[in-house]
Amino acid sequence: MLEDGGLIEIRWHGRGGQGAVTAAELFAHAAINQGWYAQASPSFGPERRGAPVMAYNRLDNVPIGIRSEVYEPDVVVVIDPSLLKMVNVLEGLKENGTLIINTRKTINDIRGELGLNYRIAVIDAKKIALETLGVPIVNTTMLGAVTRVIGLVDLEFILDAVKERFSAKASEMNAKAVARGFNEVKIGE
């Protein structure tokens, strides 16, 4: 539904152990707690550390029936920039779809590399993660960025989901990472 533009489908690309599945789960928890209909699912693959993995979200204002994998995402999130050379992250991405990348590069650099048909958002998530968490685990920073770019789920629900998920200290640090991701993501046209 979503006023007949159809539901929003998000595909996360990461590596096993980087928390792509966790980020997708937190996004769904927040969306559902805010009153949306949402889904999060892993790509049903082996959970091997370091291997490319995917996770999916669906978001709608009516109940979601579809249960298959996401083939034509509206939004692609790339947690690990090295995947750009390994995996065709653009596969199936809708025309005028959105690409959100963890990278130090600029929007124009990415646009030059990947084509013009996409709305592109970039964030140096590794830098933020190192400053807020002390480790280069970028999933929560990316979650903040995704929340801002998609714009339908409020930050406070995301922060609540983070608090629910992590222990007190980790949740405080991750909440900071989410907030900085939200505030510092650069969004192109």
Added chain:
Amino acid sequence: MTTDKPTVKNLPIAGIIFVPGSAKEYNTGAFRSQKPILDAKLCTKCGMCWVYCPDGAVFVNSEGMYEINLKYCKGCGICSEECARKAIKMVDEEE
């Protein structure tokens, strides 16, 4: 079909037997070909027959004498074999 055998409807649920120890009703000694006869005059009440009987068919009667319950005795002859006083003889059922 008229039969006195159990039917789907009158069988207890799952064939559960609700009467405990109902196997006692079976006359399990019926197929015996030889039966033990105990000579009370030779018996010293040592109880070895009671110990060895694999069927628990030996018991002590109200007068304190060992006796064999022929409803359950299968005629295996172990009591006769083990009796130190040779007080138990195996006798053919037909006699």
Added chain:
Amino acid sequence: MGKRISIECAHAASLAVKLANVDVIAAYPITPQTHIVERLAEYVANGELDAEYINVESEHSAMSACIGASAAGARVYTSTAGQGLALMHEMLFIAAGNRLPIVMGVANRSLSPNLNIWGDQSDMMASRDCGWIQIYAENAQEVFDHTLQAFKIAEDERVLLPVAVCFDGFHVTHVIEPLITLDQEEVDRFLPKHRKAVYKLTPDQPSTWGPVAGPDIQTELKVQNEWALNSSKDVILEVWREFGDLFGRYYAPLETYKVEDADAVILILGGFAGTGRVAIDKMREEGKKIGLVKLRLYRPFPIQEVKDLLTRVKAVAVVDRAISAGGLGGPVYGDIRNILYDEEHRPKVLSFIAGLGGRDITVKDFKRIGEKVLDVAAKGHSEHKVDFIQVRI
């Protein structure tokens, strides 16, 4: 009042089991069921659920422990998948034959070989004749509701049979979704706080369970079980109605979608019905008269409901996530075709097998199936043929 929460479907099962206040859980972890029993172990460990959690060395032992506990009068839950269910196989019959109201969650998983942890329904289909009530759930809400209902159905004096609540491994178990929960007070109004065992193994009143039954009595015992399973349908419908009256969510053995004027329908069990409905919407936009039937109650088989519904259409495509080996197509296809054989106005029935070992079933797949079944409906001619979706030959 129950809240609307966000939950992984596997944990929706665990939550229902906690609210059902079970006495005993005996389980062995196996993917994709593991999250269910992990969460239950947490509930027991942190005191939220006062139950005995029996760690066992295999699924055979898990079901054996459940059988013992249930015979002693406890409310019992276990959960398994794939090879685990296969290892339980002989004990499944013992549970049903001894009329033990055990509830089991089955996170449907493919059977080895080759080693495959992903979803299909070949595990439960291989045990479909075990005498259990078998219900297939599509999403978190159905997993939760059907698990709660299962205890009430199983323990009803008119039933006394074990219930398997089946849901697709990964495609259902691992998905996070909204769920309308029930609070403890609401559940207690629906399900008695404790099981009242009509028959139980107790030293106070000794009894013998599962004694020898020779050729002179085994037939009667098997027929007694068959009657019990068949007549459990009335109680299942009654429990579903009562649940609906209390909480507003009603369930039926068959769930239909846009079948009223349909020439053809697609019939499926489990989670992919959701994807199927999306495909039906798209085909309806193209003016195609097609609908979807989700078979929720698999055993006892809703014979009359299936006949009433399917004799109204020209063709049925049955999508199985399992093979009935040896050329007969899918097991559900066999059931559907069988039950319609005597009908004067019977539809053509086609067999499609899809989603084996976790292979996705997509909207496109459903559309292709839809086009084939509509074509058969138009031509009025079909033959027995097994169509494997997405297979590379």
